[in-house]
Amino acid sequence: MIDAEDILSVAAAWHQDGEQVAVATVTETWGSSPRPAGSRMAISKSGKMAGSVSGGCIEGAVADVAGQVMATGTPKLLDFGVTNEMAWEVGLACGGKVKVFVEPLT
Amino acid sequence: MKTATIIALNQKRAAREAVAFAKNLSDGSEFLLPDDAAPEALNAAGLAALAADKTGTHIIGNESWFIEARNPAPRLILVGAVHIAQALAPLASMSGFEVILVDPRQGFGNQDRFPGASMVNEWPDEALDVLKPDTRTAVVTLTHDPKLDDPGLDRALKSTAFYIGALGSRKTHAARLERLTALGHTPEALARIRGPVGLDIGAVTTPEIALSIVAEIVAARRGGSLGTRAK
Structure with a gap:
């Protein structure tokens, strides 16, 4: 049985099916961030998503970057924190801070 | 991340073996620790992460490493x-x-x-x-x-x-x-x-x-x- 938290296996399965896939991983957190370090999200070129790296606040921004990472093949380390006007855009409304590493699956 | 790494991680889990996944946040290189090919300090950090069952980022030398403790499921x-x-x-x-x-x-x-x-x-x-x-x-x-x-x-x-x-x-x-x-x-x-x-x-x-x-x-x-x- 594939457990619901096993995002890496989901990513590997998509890759096996011939899809381009990126994996995002929470590498560090501060304050009341909703998901702990090690939380993952997989994003495919065709737009499939599995897992999460926050309570839903930054997934869209991470998916955007995942698209770039798949295009360039270069990983990116992203910094998210609540910053006033940006909070509703891509920040964490809960006031936490997270770093997310986005990389292509090869 | 390499698909071969995911396969190796899944094999470790199926065998109920503890392993630490390490990812260099600058160049994207990765290891499954312990590994003889990995720097000594990285292996030590991997074992410490497993002992504490803690996942996070560590500065080793002057590089940032994400180290994920993957202990067998309780x-x-x-x-x-x-x-x-x-x-x-x-x-x-x-x-x-x-x-x-x-x-x-x-x-x-x-x-x-x-x-x-x-x-x-x-x-x-x-x-x-x-x-x-x-x-x-x-x-x-x-x-x-x-x-x-x-x-x-x-x-x-x-x-x-x-x-x-x-x-x-x-x-x-x-x-x-x-x-x-x-x-x-x-x-x-x-x-x-x-x-x-x-x-x-x-x-x-x-x-x-x-x-x-x-x-x-x-x-x-x-x-x-x-x-x-x-x-």
Whole structure:
């Protein structure tokens, strides 16, 4: 049985099916961030998503970057924190801070 | 990340072997630790992460490494493949536990009632002697039958299991404690048994009782305070 938290296996399965896939991983957190370090999200070129790296606040921004990472093949380390006007855009409304590493699956 | 790494991680998990996944956050290189090819300081950080069961970022040399502790899943041994186990097993499995059912009665412990479950059709004492509960194992007895529950609890009490629970009313539990005392268990040892089992969330239905038990196990594992959150 594939457990619901096993995002890496989901990513590997998509890759096996011939899809381009990126994996995002929470590498560090501060304050009341909703998901702990090690939380993952997989994003495919065709737009499939599995897992999460926050309570839903930054997934869209991470998916955007995942698209770039798949295009360039270069990983990116992203910094998210609540910053006033940006909070509703891509920040964490809960006031936490997270770093997310986005990389292509090869 | 390489697909070969994911395959290797899955093999480690299937074999219940601990491994630390390390990722260089500058150049994207990765290791499964311990690895002879990895820098000594990285191997040391990997072992420390596993010992503490902590995932996070570390500065090693002057590089940032994400190190993920991937210890084997904690186990939940259920004595009694009874009705409540049918709710408890999937709920615990969803919560990250490897569930093992023990019931010598094949009318209860069979694949029709528990499709795909890990099932041991042996007497609980014999089963637990083989399964050897450790500090990453929870044991819960569910049968209400002293012939089955008592030997399971006896072996659980002789182990380092981090959680021991026994389903049954206060009256049943008092009688159970008397029998276990007669087997030579001290009051301090018997205090380890959560009975009646589960958090008091006012559970009525079978899935609700299962939820209260899983919640109590999670609290024991994570050191939860069990209070209502501050407003």
